[in-house]
Structures are given as structure tokens and as C-alpha cells.
Amino acid sequence: MEMSIARDVFTILMVTAGAFFFLAGTIGLLRFPDTLTRLHALTKADNLGLGLVILGLLPWANGTLAGLKMIFIWLLVQFAGATVAQLIARAVRHGETQP
Amino acid sequence: MTVSLGLDIGLAILVLSVAVWTIAVREAFASVVGFVVYGLLLALVWVRLWAIDIALTEAAIGSGVTGALLLGAASRTRHAKAEPEALTLIVRLAVAVFCALITAGLAAIVFLLPEPAPTLAPDAAANLSTVGVGNPITAVLLAYRAFDTFLEKVVLLFALIGVWSLAADRNWGGAPALWQSPDRNGPLTFLGQILPPVGVVVAIYMLWTGADHPGGAFQASAMLAAMWMLTMIAGLTHVPRISSTGLRFTLVVGAAAFLLAGLAGFYFAGAFLAYPPGYSKALIIAIEVVMTISVAGTLVLLVAGPPERGERP
Numbered sequence: 001m002e003m004s005i006a007r008d009v010f011t012i013l014m015v016t017a018g019a020f021f022f023l024a025g026t027i028g029l030l031r032f033p034d035t036l037t038r039l040h041a042l043t044k045a046d047n048l049g050l051g052l053v054i055l056g057l058l059p060w061a062n063g064t065l066a067g068l069k070m071i072f073i074w075l076l077v078q079f080a081g082a083t084v085a086q087l088i089a090r091a092v093r094h095g096e097t098q099p
Numbered sequence: 100m101t102v103s104l105g106l107d108i109g110l111a112i113l114v115l116s117v118a119v120w121t122i123a124v125r126e127a128f129a130s131v132v133g134f135v136v137y138g139l140l141l142a143l144v145w146v147r148l149w150a151i152d153i154a155l156t157e158a159a160i161g162s163g164v165t166g167a168l169l170l171g172a173a174s175r176t177r178h179a180k181a182e183p184e185a186l187t188l189i190v191r192l193a194v195a196v197f198c199a200l201i202t203a204g205l206a207a208i209v210f211l212l213p214e215p216a217p218t219l220a221p222d223a224a225a226n227l228s229t230v231g232v233g234n235p236i237t238a239v240l241l242a243y244r245a246f247d248t249f250l251e252k253v254v255l256l257f258a259l260i261g262v263w264s265l266a267a268d269r270n271w272g273g274a275p276a277l278w279q280s281p282d283r284n285g286p287l288t289f290l291g292q293i294l295p296p297v298g299v300v301v302a303i304y305m306l307w308t309g310a311d312h313p314g315g316a317f318q319a320s321a322m323l324a325a326m327w328m329l330t331m332i333a334g335l336t337h338v339p340r341i342s343s344t345g346l347r348f349t350l351v352v353g354a355a356a357f358l359l360a361g362l363a364g365f366y367f368a369g370a371f372l373a374y375p376p377g378y379s380k381a382l383i384i385a386i387e388v389v390m391t392i393s394v395a396g397t398l399v400l401l402v403a404g405p406p407e408r409g410e411r412p
Contacts, residue, residue, distance in 0.1 A: 079293070086286035 007059045014056025021049035035092045039085050046081040050074055107147055114140045127173040134169060138162025151313035152236040155305075159321035160398075167328070167402045175404075231380035233311030240315065241383045245372045249361065252354040252390060255397045259350065263341060266405040272342030275400065276407035279334045291333030298326035306391055310380065316387040316394065323395035328402065341406050346396070353393025360386055 025045020032038045054074045061067035117140060121133035138161045145154035186194075223235045223243065230238045240248050266273075280287045302322040309315030330336045339346045360382055361372040368375045374382050 076297070080290070083286045083290040090282075090285070 011056045011059060014052050018049045018052030018054075018056065021045055021052065025049060036089060039088055043081055043085050047078055050077055110140065110144060110147065114144060127176065128170075131166060131169040131173050135162050135166040138166065152234070152315065155313060155318045156321075159318045164321055164324060164398050164402065171402060171404060229376070229379075230374075230383075231377075232383060234309060234313065234315070236313070237309055237315055237383065241386065242374065242379065245357075245361070249354065249357045249372070252357060252393065255394065255401075256350065256354060259397050259400055262401055262405055264405075266407070270406045270408060272340060273406040273408045274338045274340045275403035275405065277331055277338045277403045279332060279338075281334075283334060287333045288335065291330050291335045295326040295330055298322055298329075302326070302391070306387060307384075309387070310384060316391045320391045320394035320398060323391065324398035324402075327395065327399050331399075331403075338403060341400070346400075349396045350393055350400070353390035356389040357386055 022045045025041050028041025028044075029038050032041055051074055054070045058067050058070065061070060114137065117133055117137045121130050121137055124130050124133060138157055142154040142158040142162065145151070145157055220235070223239055226243075227233065227235060227238055230242045232238050232242075282288070302319040305314040305322060306316060306319035307314075309319070327336070331338055341347075360374075364371055364373040364375075367373075
């Protein structure tokens with residue numbers, strides 16, 4: 001019983017923290033003045049937000065394999081997000097040097 | 100219950116808003132981005148309706164591949180000089196009226212459905228054991244309605260021939276002019292080296308698990324297509340010439356294998372596309388494997404567009 005309450009509290013805390021980062025990232029995306037700072041806001045939401053949500057959901061995973069799948073999805077999203085952020089940033093810099 | 104109802108209503112409002120925005124926005128690129136977001140939200144709607152197979156297909160084909168196609172179209176027409184002719188008020192009104200009629204008709208059909216709604220789902224589920232696969236969607240696609248799926252493959256090939264026929268005569272047989280990254284040490288190269296092995300494994304998994312769980316040939320081929328596309332855009336593999344025999348064989352082998360299996364059905368099971376008892380699962384998987392490769396190739400070449408570089412570069 002106590003274990004299940006502890007698990008619930010852990011999940012609620014982690015998912016709420018993850019949602020907070022997504023919210024902060026979205027506000028940053030809407031409010032920041034230029035592409036590079038907006039990218040900065042967005043990548044935080046991806047990495048920390050999704051990471052915390054998945055961490056919070058891990059105790060509910062249907063077995064070890066399902067938990068590993070969720071972690072793997074987080075890693076893939078991080079990898080793709082980091083690459084796309086690099087590409088967008090390079091495109092911005094390229095655009096600045098060649099107006 | 101109320102939480103999930105709130106979630107559903109919020110999702111529905113979001114989908115409708117993005118749909119309206121996609122139509123209303125004036126810039127083609129922004130509209131395509133809206134369309135991709137719309138497709139991903141629609142995939143969530145399918146998940147809420149517990150239609151995981153359709154959600155996967157919507158995300159992979161509806162949003163992913165179609166999004167890439169539209170992005171290509173938007174960038175090709177970006178420098179087009181000609182202003183589109185403004186429609187007269189009467190034409191606009193007529194379009195609006197007909198669209199409203201179609202929407203009203205669809206809404207009426209949904210609301211007037213008899214209770215319980217007519218469905219073949221119990222029959223599809225009851226006969227699963229004779230097909231030998233556990234996923235009723237796969238059974239419908241490759242056994243009950245296999246002829247439809249076969250024709251879809253042929254339609255895809257015709258679509259590709261349609262795209263190719265846009266090529267100028269001097270470019271016939273050449274390679275599509277796909278944008279390739281000039282930076283051989285950039286992040287795209289890294290992604291193109293690391294991601295494809297992962298993607299290929301995921302595609303094989305989706306194909307294999309599709310027999311008994313959500314997944315299947317279409318989702319797998321979209322994944323393979325994305326991986327091949329990535330390596331080409333990263334400059335790691337060259338864009339094939341459309342006159343290449345190997346390429347053309349890859350494109351038609353799926354439909355050809357389907358046709359051969361169908362004709363063999365006459366001899367072994369007494370009807371076109373009938374599977375002999377006991378061999379159906381093995382045959383379905385075999386057809387799906389070949390089909391996945393063909394569809395992946397077709398999707399990539401549809402996105403790559405007509406050949407724009409001549410036979411001799």
C-alpha cells in the first residue's frame with residue numbers, strides 16, 4: 001500500500017515537472033526574440049520535459065522491455081532534436097553571412 | 100471518465116483549429132507545417148479511438164511521407180512568378196456551399212447510424228484462425244481484401260510513372276534532383292550514419308509484429324523510405340537514375356510477387372489470391388516483405404520527384 005502511494009507521488013511529481021518544462025519551452029518559443037533563443041527554449045522542453053515524463057511513467061511500464069523502449073524513445077527524440085536544432089542554427093548563421 | 104472526455108474535447112478543438120489554420124494561412128511552407136502537425140494530432144485521435152494501426156499509418160504516411168511530398172512541392176513552386184488567378188465570388192460561394200453540403204452529409208450519416216452500427220468486425224475476428232495471423236487489420240489487408248491492397252500497389256506505381264512523365268525529354272532516364280547536404284562533416288551526416296541501422300531494425304520489427312499486433316507493411320515501408328531518404332539527403336548514398344534496372348526491379352517486385360501469389364492461388368486453393376490452408380501466414384509475411392521494399396522505394400522516388408539530371412551528368 002505504502003509502496004503504491006510512493007509510486008503515485010513519484011509519478012505525479014515527475015510528470016508535473018515534465019509538463020512544467022514543456023510549458024516553459026512553449027512560452028519561450030512564443031516569447032523569445034530570435035530563432036537561436038527560441039531553439040534554446042525548444043530543446044530544453046524536448047530533453048528535460050520528455051525525460052521527466054518518461055521517468056515518471058517508468059514505474060508503470062509493463063515489464064523491463066517496455067521500460068527500456070520508453071527510455072529508447074527518449075534517446076531517439078533527443079538525438080533527432082539535437083540534430084535538427086544544429087541544422088536550423090546553421091541555416092540561420094548561413095543566412096546571416098549571406099544576406 | 101470526465102478527464103478523458105475533457106482530453107477528447109480538447110483534442111478535437113485542437114485538430115479543428117489546426118485544420119482551419121492550415122487552410123487560412125497564406126504561405127505555402129507554413130501551410131505544409133500546419134498539415135504535418137494536423138496529421139500528428141489526427142494520429143493521437145486514432146489512438147484515442149483505439150485504432151493503433153491507423154494511428155501509425157496516419158503518422159507515417161499521412162503526416163510524414165505526404166508532408167515531405169508537400170514540402171518538396173512548396174519549395175519547387177516558391178520561385179514561381181505567376182500569380183494564381185483570383186477566383187470570382189460566385190466560384191468561392193459555390194465551393195463553400197458544396198463543402199458545407201459534404202460536411203453536413205457526413206455529419207448526418209454519423210448521427211443517423213443505426214444502433215448498433217453495422218460492422219464486419221466480429222466476422223473478421225471470428226475467421227482469424229483460418230488466416231493464421233493475430234492482427235485483424237493485417238487479415239483484412241492481406242487476406243479478406245487482398246485484391247484491394249494489390250490494386251493499391253499498382254496505383255502507387257502509376258502515380259510514380261505520372262511523376263516521371265513530368266521529366267523533360269533530355270532528362271529521361273536520369274536522376275531526380277534531390278537536395279543533398281554539401282556539408283560532409285555536418286550533423287546531418289552524423290544522423291545519416293547513426294539513425295538508419297536503428298530505423299531498419301524498427302521497420303523489420305513493425306513488419307514482423309504486424310502479423311499479430313499493430314504494425315505492418317505500410318508503416319515499415321514508410322520507415323524504410325525515411326531512412327533511405329535520410330542517407331541520400333545527407334549525401335551518403337547517391338540518388339539512383341530512373342533507368343537503373345535494379346531500381347525498376349525493386350519498384351515492381353512487390354506488385355509482381357502479389358500477382359504471382361494470386362495466380363498461384365488458382366492452382367493451389369481454387370481462387371485468385373486464395374491461400375492454401377496452413378500456408379497463409381507464411382505467404383502473407385513473404386508478400387509483405389517484398390511489398391515493403393517496393394513501397395519504400397516508390398515512396399522515396401515519389402518524394403524525390405521527376406528526373407532533372409540527364410543520363411550523362
